Amino acid sequence: MEKEKIKLFIRRNIVPIIFIVMCVSMILISNVGLSFLANELYRRIVRNTIMIIALLIPIMAGMGINFSVVIGALCTHFAAIIIVDRQIEGAMGIVAVFVLAQVLALICGNIIGHILNKSKGREMITSLVIGLLGTSIYTLIFLAGYGTIIKPHNPNIMLSTGIGIQTMIDLMPLKQVIVEHPYIPILFIAVATIITKYLMGTQFGAKLKVIGDNMNNAYALGINVDKMRRYAIVVSTMLASAGQIMFVLNIGSINVYTGHLNVDVFACASILAGGATLNKASLKNVFLGVVLFHTMFIVSPMAGKVLFSNVAIGEYFRSFVAYSTIVISLIMNIHNEKQGVSD
Numbered sequence: 001m002e003k004e005k006i007k008l009f010i011r012r013n014i015v016p017i018i019f020i021v022m023c024v025s026m027i028l029i030s031n032v033g034l035s036f037l038a039n040e041l042y043r044r045i046v047r048n049t050i051m052i053i054a055l056l057i058p059i060m061a062g063m064g065i066n067f068s069v070v071i072g073a074l075c076t077h078f079a080a081i082i083i084v085d086r087q088i089e090g091a092m093g094i095v096a097v098f099v100l101a102q103v104l105a106l107i108c109g110n111i112i113g114h115i116l117n118k119s120k121g122r123e124m125i126t127s128l129v130i131g132l133l134g135t136s137i138y139t140l141i142f143l144a145g146y147g148t149i150i151k152p153h154n155p156n157i158m159l160s161t162g163i164g165i166q167t168m169i170d171l172m173p174l175k176q177v178i179v180e181h182p183y184i185p186i187l188f189i190a191v192a193t194i195i196t197k198y199l200m201g202t203q204f205g206a207k208l209k210v211i212g213d214n215m216n217n218a219y220a221l222g223i224n225v226d227k228m229r230r231y232a233i234v235v236s237t238m239l240a241s242a243g244q245i246m247f248v249l250n251i252g253s254i255n256v257y258t259g260h261l262n263v264d265v266f267a268c269a270s271i272l273a274g275g276a277t278l279n280k281a282s283l284k285n286v287f288l289g290v291v292l293f294h295t296m297f298i299v300s301p302m303a304g305k306v307l308f309s310n311v312a313i314g315e316y317f318r319s320f321v322a323y324s325t326i327v328i329s330l331i332m333n334i335h336n337e338k339q340g341v342s343d
Contacts, residue, residue: 015329016275019292023299030302037298044294046185047250050192050243051267052286054236058123059281060200061232062212065268068112068127068233071134072240073247073260075104080174080245080254081142081165085154089173094249097174101241108134109237113230120215124278131264139257165256175252185246192239193283199235208232212279265323269293272329296321 010017027037051069058066079100088096112130119126146152147163157169178184199205207228211218218225244263248254271281273296274289297318304313 011332013275014332015273015325016288016292018328019273019296019325023292023295026296026299026303029306030299031306032299032302037295040298041291041294043250044297045290046189047247048243048267048270048294049189049286049290050246051240051263052243052270052290053192053196053283054239054243055267055271056196056281056283056286057199057208057232057235057239059276059279060205060212061208061229062215062279063116063229063232064124064278065264065271066127066233066236067124067264067268068116068130068134069236069240069267070131070260070264071108071112072105072237072242073244073263074134074138075108075237075241076101076244076248077254077256077260078104078138078141080171080248081157081169081256083174084157084169084171085152087154091177093174094177094245098242098245101245102238105238105241106234109234110230112237113233116233117226117229128264135260138260142256167256169254169256170252171248171254172252175249178249185250188242188246192242196239197283204228204231265326266293269321269323269325273325277329277332293321293325 051073054069054072055066058064076097079097082100083093083096112127115130116123116126141150142165144164146165147158147161152158157166158164159166207218207223210221210223211225211228215225218228240263244260247263248259270289270293271285272289273293274285274287276282276285276289300317300321301315304310304315304317307313
């Protein structure tokens with residue numbers, strides 16, 4: 001009986017167990033200092049946690065991984081560029097970025113939710129394509145529209161031709177507020193966690209659980225499935241936008257055209273590394289995943305240097321870990337469903 005319990009536990013948590021073993025092994029191989037690891041891990045937790053939290057609500061609603069969180073990141077970039085262009089600095093600048101980004105995320109979330117309701121059962125691939133489409137539109141606006149259709153107010157952020165935004169934009173006038181008040185990122189994470197936990201425990205969360213478990217039952221119970229699913233994507237997009245604010249402020253700059261790339265993949269890999277599946281996830285999976293996945297990200301180049309005398313191998317290993325985590329989790333999720341293993 002005990003053996004069966006152990007086997008069941010391992011089967012349910014195979015991905016986190018693999019990550020724990022790999023993290024411990026690489027820490028020992030790289031001989032990294034614990035203080036350095038703790039500092040780097042703290043920075044990554046601050047940058048990435050809210051983006052991972054943004055994935056929870058759609059999973060609860062049975063929509064799988066919402067790869068369109070990249071649209072939330074783009075909303076933040078859009079808002080930050082506008083505010084920098086208007087040269088609004090300090091705390092007022094951060095508030096302006098947050099408000100504008102949330103309004104954009106609210107609008108985009110409703111549009112995305114409507115589209116995903118038209119593609120039930122194919123939400124993940126649809127959200128991935130939406131993210132790619134959003135990236136193309138965003139790039140077109142800031143590479144060709146700014147300086148032609150949109151009149152710039154701050155020439156310092158423009159390319160030398162006068163058309164298009166520079167590749168990097170400095171956010172130090174905004175980051176200075178975070179430097180002076182270092183508790184703000186932790187406060188953001190705490191608020192996002194509390195809001196998500198609260199929503200999961202309300203009638204809204206209960207309806208999403210019913211929809212996620214069996215959509216036909218939800219229809220039979222009189223639940224407005226399309227509206228609830230749309231709300232789930234709105235919440236997810238707005239949280240993703242808030243998460244990207246913490247990301248760019250922590251770095252102190254925006255990589256305008258590539259800074260949003262892979263935020264969806266890394267958030268997905270993180271929550272899956274924490275033990276989540278495509279239809280079940282919790283805040284426990286979020287915090288365990290962000291620690292395990294980003295510990296791997298920190299130590300893999302160092303381990304690559306020790307093992308192969310080549311840091312580049314460790315850098316490539318980062319991408320390999322991200323995508324292999326998703327693949328392994330998908331395979332285990334399908335396998336467990338066939339075997340009847342559930343949480």
